[in-house]
Amino acid sequence: DIQERVFSGIQPTGHLHLGNYLGALKRFVELQESHDCLYCVVDLHALTAQLVHDDLKGQTRSITAAFLACGIDPKEQIVFNQSAVAAHAELAWVFNCVARIGWMNRMTQFKDKAGKDRENASLGLLAYPSLMAADILLYRATHVPVGEDQKQHLELARNIAAKFNVDFAERIEKAGCGVAMTMGEERTTGYFPMTEPLIEGEATRVMSLRDGTKKMSKSDASDNARINMTDDAETIARKIRKAKTDPEPLPSDVDGLAERAEANNLVGIYAALSDTTRQGVLRDYGGRPFSEFKPALAELAVDRLSPINAEMRRLLADPAEIDAVLKDGAERAGELAEKTMRDVKDIVGF
Numbered sequence: 133d134i135q136e137r138v139f140s141g142i143q144p145t146g147h148l149h150l151g152n153y154l155g156a157l158k159r160f161v162e163l164q165e166s167h168d169c170l171y172c173v174v175d176l177h178a179l180t181a182q183l184v185h186d187d188l189k190g191q192t193r194s195i196t197a198a199f200l201a202c203g204i205d206p207k208e209q210i211v212f213n214q215s216a217v218a219a220h221a222e223l224a225w226v227f228n229c230v231a232r233i234g235w236m237n238r239m240t241q242f243k244d245k246a247g248k249d250r251e252n253a254s255l256g257l258l259a260y261p262s263l264m265a266a267d268i269l270l271y272r273a274t275h276v277p278v279g280e281d282q283k284q285h286l287e288l289a290r291n292i293a294a295k296f297n298v299d300f301a302e303r304i305e306k307a308g309c310g311v312a313m314t315m316g317e318e319r320t321t322g323y324f325p326m327t328e329p330l331i332e333g334e335a336t337r338v339m340s341l342r343d344g345t346k347k348m349s350k351s352d353a354s355d356n357a358r359i360n361m362t363d364d365a366e367t368i369a370r371k372i373r374k375a376k377t378d379p380e381p382l383p384s385d386v387d388g389l390a391e392r393a394e395a396n397n398l399v400g401i402y403a404a405l406s407d408t409t410r411q412g413v414l415r416d417y418g419g420r421p422f423s424e425f426k427p428a429l430a431e432l433a434v435d436r437l438s439p440i441n442a443e444m445r446r447l448l449a450d451p452a453e454i455d456a457v458l459k460d461g462a463e464r465a466g467e468l469a470e471k472t473m474r475d476v477k478d479i480v481g482f
């Protein structure tokens with residue numbers, strides 16, 4: 133079977149927040165212990181929502197600094213930015229021709245981001261999942277750590293891989309570059325793996341601090357709705373103190389969180405930050421009021437985020453180290469990508 137490999141990316145747009153940390157970055161660090169990982173700043177994706185950026189390079193450095201500050205080892209893993217490896221766009225073109233427009237039209241992220249005026253959304257926004265499939269499959273990655281919001285895009289990446297494998301089955305066999313894999317119930321041979329999302333832990337969908345039904349997001353207009361990774365201790369404490377909650381004390385077990393979106397969110401954040409479960413948190417805090425729980429949560433968040441914040445600032449003060457990491461990463465990613473593109477060209481017949 134194909135060798136296990138992890139790929140994931142983060143866009144260089146807006147502020148990194150607690151959802152990005154718990155849903156993605158913290159998991160990236162954990163996975164490097166057991167897997168070969170590629171972590172990418174997906175700057176090509178940044179053009180899909182907004183074409184002209186003030187400081188794309190600066191934003192790319194800042195995400196790279198976050199990768200490093202969280203503890204990703206750039207020598208053992210590959211840290212790079214997407215636009216530095218041209219094969220991402222090259223493979224995405226092939227995938228644009230594999231994927232069907234109907235698949236793209238069904239993506240909830242596209243519907244959300246395009247809003248009512250779909251005719252005026254960029255073609256790139258529509259094709260976003262095809263580029264994302266290319267990001268992953270260029271390295272024949274088997275696992276992608278992401279938040280829950282990306283589940284549908286991963287499903288689409290599998291559809292693209294499966295259609296490519298089936299449509300080009302004879303060519304793949306002739307080129308002799310197929311690998312054994314399980315597709316549905318069947319054991320078969322294909323070129324691209326059926327990549328699985330890794331959506332695990334207690335904070336796969338961190339919600340807004342102001343509205344427990346909306347996810348915490350870079351694009352939320354209200355800064356009070358999210359905790360930015362660069363917020364100072366006082367700001368974090370204030371945002372958590374003002375977070376929307378109900379007046380009841382915390383329940384004694386997780387069933388009691390079912391109808392309480394805001395309580396569920398804060399308990400989930402606490403659990404993820406302290407590497408325990410919601411039930412574990414409620415063993416300590418069940419029956420206690422938010423006036424006690426919130427300061428404890430703020431203290432925990434500050435404790436976890438402030439060393440990362442300090443290291444990010446140190447790295448960004450002299451970007452030479454970051455730039456060297458990105459250059460080295462792009463070279464190593466480029467070698468892997470070239471190998472895949474040689475196979476793909478052989479298979480397609482270029």
Ligand code: ADP
Nearest residue numbers: 143151152155156278279336337338347348350
């Ligand atoms: P955003 O959605 O904030 O614009 P990205 O699209 O760059 O951020 O997502 C980067 C990673 O962070 C993805 O794996 C995504 O699933 C994860 N992520 C984003 N928001 C959240 C959230 N609120 N909770 C958990 N994970 C999240």
Ligand code: NA
Nearest residue numbers: 241279281282
């Ligand atoms: Na996202």
